[in-house]
Amino acid sequence: MQFGIFTVGDVTPDPTTGRAPTEHERIKATVAIARKAEEVGLDVFATGEHHNPPFAAPANPTVLLAHIAAQTERLVLSTATTLITTNDPVRIAEDYAYLQHLADGRVDLMMGRGNTGPVYPWFGKDIREGLDLAIENYALLHRLWREDVVSWEGKHRTPLQGFTSTPRPLDGVAPFVWHGSIRSPQIAEQAAYYGDGFFHNNIFWPITHTKQMVALYRRRFEHYGHGAADQAIVGLGGQVFMRKSSQEAKREFRPYFDNAPVYGHGPSMEDFTEQTPLTVGSPQEVIDRYATMREHVGDYQRQLFLMDHAGLPLKTVLEQLDLLGEEVVPVLRKELAVGRPAHVPEAPTHAARVAAAGGPSDSTVYAPADDVTGASPEVAR
């Protein structure tokens, strides 16, 4: 079981001071948060991808993740999410494979469609084609990482003739892929078809809904022959704010909740914490709440928390990470290991995937000697 954090990089004014960080401050804070995640013993840091204010998340997450990879030792670097709709799958294949090499395999990624209509035309796409793009682009990406030479034709980009995406994945093993969706059964179906992971953001909606999405994914994972339903790879989001006492946590977090992007100025914090997995209270309350998630979705592989949003100052976020890493996660690790069947897989790591593939293989594709003339590359071996 992996525990970690995910960020959307929102640049939100701190409601208690009215001051919003600059983009520079937010970006540097994000790096500090990632480093802290490793320091307090978390396993995963995942970043969103954004192309518009009020976000200072990277347009290409590999830029940020490569920087963090250079400053960390163990942390698995991931995304939440990589836009499979508006990015060219060729660039995703190349950039994330390169990142895999830089980070020595500490990389996976989560596909998402994005939820902002206006973003699509900025990249020459149309949101009405969103699902179609997610299906077609991922099908191509999947091949680009597994076949050295790809000829391909589709609806949404120019055809490829004898194309080799470089660099080839580290050790000949593609990065693990999660598919994230809040409400589209089609994405659960897509994840199941490929035997990839399914991640539910689990922040904005009741767990009863998350449960339905995960159940569909598990059922279809088994249908497609990747293993038993309870062996499917499931990740959940979550959201917490902690102080030593419950009252202190509620008092401090309330203005951030009341003014938060997405749900601010809506339900009361009490209603929302009851209806969704948001937990505002003591570390023990967080442990109690998140120890029950598997009762809804089954034993799962990855739990990510959103910790740095709604204008919370960096100092507060780092304190939250101390509490998460020191008081919450060690207990959750123990509790969630109890009664976990042996046939339920661990979270996928590069090392485990390489071992499953029969060991590392160098997959470098060498160009023919006269490549300056523009001849198509071929497999050298």
Place this chain on the structure above:
Amino acid sequence: MTARSVVAVSAGLSQPSSTRLLSDRLVAAAIDDLQLGGDSVTVRVVELRDLAHQITDTMLTGFAPAELREALDAVAGADALVAVTPVFSASYSGLFKSFFDVLEAKALAGTPVLLGATAGTERHSLVLDHALRPLFAYLGALVVPTAVFAASSDWGTASSDSLGARIERAAGELANLLRAVPRRAPADPFDDFVPFDQLQP
């Protein structure tokens, strides 16, 4: 004997509410008609006033809290719907519209619906035809020909075209339509998902 479920949505705000009163009269008349035909009827009344905060929250969060969820499911699963709103500023009330805004898009497709509206004066009566009918046409509902408008004067006047007679006529149309249309199966996106081979472009 067929078991029928009739759900009424009433958007009245005051207590007592003439909108609720009209809704109750329409429902009672529909029950009478259905029972005469040998059907058994269960009734559920959804008072939107009680759900007003939850309806707003749903617009902001994207999911319906438990009580509202249950009301939306009842409406989606109804064999017939009675929908009654007060007239506010030349149309249905904002709360009435908001409820149908948070209802899933196809929830009412093929459902027999009886419409009603109330106002202080009969000069607003065309709201039924100019505002409510287009809304329910969009929702794909089967709206019966007679919609019932009750102005303040209707509650105290006896005439050949009295409120009572209009209620009887409209409720009779609803019962006839209900008996004529096949029972709909409620949609479940997790049972009716599209398999992967049909997702590909």
